[in-house]
Amino acid sequence: MKYTLSMAKENWLQIEFEFQPTKVGRVKIGLPIWRPGRYQVQNFAKNIPEIKAFQGDKKILIQKVELSSWEIEVLEQAPIKLVYSYYAVQRDAGGSVANGQMLYINFINCLLCPKGFENQDCTVAIKFPKAWKFATSLTYKNPFFIASSYRELVDSPFLAAPQIHSFTWKNSGINFFLEGIGPATIFNEKLIASYQKIVAYQLAWMGASPIKKYHFLLWICPEPFYHGVEHTQSTMMVMGPEDRECYDDLIGLASHEFFHVWNIATIRPKPLLPYRYGEITYFETAWIVEGVTTYLGDWFLKASGVISEEEYLHLLLGNIKLHFDRDRFSAQSLTESSMDLWLDGYGPSTPGKRVSIYFKGAIVALGLDLMIQQKFNGARSLKDIMQRLNARFGNLKSGYVQSDFFSIAEEVYEAPLTDFWDLWVLGSGDLLEPLASILRLSGLALSESPTLGLQLSKIANT
Numbered sequence: 001m002k003y004t005l006s007m008a009k010e011n012w013l014q015i016e017f018e019f020q021p022t023k024v025g026r027v028k029i030g031l032p033i034w035r036p037g038r039y040q041v042q043n044f045a046k047n048i049p050e051i052k053a054f055q056g057d058k059k060i061l062i063q064k065v066e067l068s069s070w071e072i073e074v075l076e077q078a079p080i081k082l083v084y085s086y087y088a089v090q091r092d093a094g095g096s097v098a099n100g101q102m103l104y105i106n107f108i109n110c111l112l113c114p115k116g117f118e119n120q121d122c123t124v125a126i127k128f129p130k131a132w133k134f135a136t137s138l139t140y141k142n143p144f145f146i147a148s149s150y151r152e153l154v155d156s157p158f159l160a161a162p163q164i165h166s167f168t169w170k171n172s173g174i175n176f177f178l179e180g181i182g183p184a185t186i187f188n189e190k191l192i193a194s195y196q197k198i199v200a201y202q203l204a205w206m207g208a209s210p211i212k213k214y215h216f217l218l219w220i221c222p223e224p225f226y227h228g229v230e231h232t233q234s235t236m237m238v239m240g241p242e243d244r245e246c247y248d249d250l251i252g253l254a255s256h257e258f259f260h261v262w263n264i265a266t267i268r269p270k271p272l273l274p275y276r277y278g279e280i281t282y283f284e285t286a287w288i289v290e291g292v293t294t295y296l297g298d299w300f301l302k303a304s305g306v307i308s309e310e311e312y313l314h315l316l317l318g319n320i321k322l323h324f325d326r327d328r329f330s331a332q333s334l335t336e337s338s339m340d341l342w343l344d345g346y347g348p349s350t351p352g353k354r355v356s357i358y359f360k361g362a363i364v365a366l367g368l369d370l371m372i373q374q375k376f377n378g379a380r381s382l383k384d385i386m387q388r389l390n391a392r393f394g395n396l397k398s399g400y401v402q403s404d405f406f407s408i409a410e411e412v413y414e415a416p417l418t419d420f421w422d423l424w425v426l427g428s429g430d431l432l433e434p435l436a437s438i439l440r441l442s443g444l445a446l447s448e449s450p451t452l453g454l455q456l457s458k459i460a461n462t
């Protein structure tokens with residue numbers, strides 16, 4: 001499959017797509033309705049006013065058959081060319097932006113794919129001013145960017161701009177890149193040193209890595225912003241405004257997104273393997289994907305020495321408060337809110353209904369981690385669960401379901417955890433007291449003050 005992209009005019013991508021049909025008859029062509037990382041229908045097709053189809057010089061009929069799919073009647077097995085434009089003004093870590101300052105593309109927004117062609121290799125030609133720099137995890141073989149499949153292509157964001165700050169380093173045979181648009185002062189030695197420590201720690205902690213290269217792509221934008229999206233070989237992060245001190249957010253976000261290399265990109269919930277971009281895909285394990293990653297993302301900052309223990313306790317309390325202050329008495333369990341992610345998982349929801357898979361999920365990960373550490377005097381932890389999950393499911397051949405996670409956790413804990421799952425994951429009861437008692441055994445006091453709200457502190461040794 002061959003794609004050619006250029007900027008036709010401000011805010012518009014001009015796209016040509018050529019492919020060889022494998023049969024005559026009706027061929028269905030689709031655009032993703034969602035993207036991995038945000039489990040909600042986004043209907044990118046709304047940004048395409050029209051599509052023209054050609055075989056040779058001959059214009060052929062293309063018809064809309066669903067919100068995000070079209071059909072062509074193929075009369076002969078000759079290459080088909082589709083020509084269309086895409087309105088690229090979505091300024092977030094999962095969107096696309098085309099203007100005089102930058103060309104920023106998440107191909108999942110805008111590249112069509114014939115049904116059944118998802119594993120075919122792709123070449124992409126992208127036209128931008130010669131003096132501009134570019135950054136992407138895609139392989140570049142002048143003049144094309146190359147992906148081994150449509151799946152890899154739509155998992156690889158692309159940035160081009162007059163100036164891209166670029167840093168590279170190596171760890172465990174993996175080439176790392178930090179590449180970004182924005183004020184040069186943001187891309188300082190302290191940030192790079194922290195990124196190096198975070199990835200070094202996570203690689204050692206997991207013990208095995210599925211990647212050969214990884215790009216931290218960063219856009220420091222003028223508007224207030226905090227958003228990151230995970231990919232297998234990269235992460236796209238958007239942070240703003242330009243004049244704010246965003247170091248703390250940039251290390252926290254990078255640590256979170258990098259752990260997704262394992263926790264979703266390669267250790268995949270079964271319903272998401274493979275990704276079906278044209279369909280809503282429910283999965284009850286969203287709390288494992290985001291909750292464990294939220295908890296560990298912060299914990300890695302402390303463990304790798306990037307932040308102090310005191311700073312870590314402050315972050316941990318922040319996450320704990322985000323659950324208890326907002327969703328403490330919500331009706332749903334974590335599993336139910338995971339299933340409902342597509343309904344109301346992001347943004348505001350009906351009061352008293354949902355729990356956050358991120359923050360309550362992080363509390364479960366914390367509780368589980370501490371319980372295991374306490375039973376085995378620190379010799380075992382959540383690490384053993386994640387390493388075993390990786391060993392059994394990290395090959396993208398079979399996905400896991402919630403009961404797989406439960407049984408691996410019980411194997412590590414060497415005892416049933418039925419009561420824990422019932423209360424913390426499958427139930428909706430208040431977790432303040434159960435969490436406080438687990439924390440207490442690890443030397444931390446979680447208390448509630450009428451004036452200050454929840455407080456977390458170390459219990460002094462007596």
Ligand SMILES: [Zn+2]
Pocket residue numbers: 230256260289290293
């Ligand atoms: Zn995440």
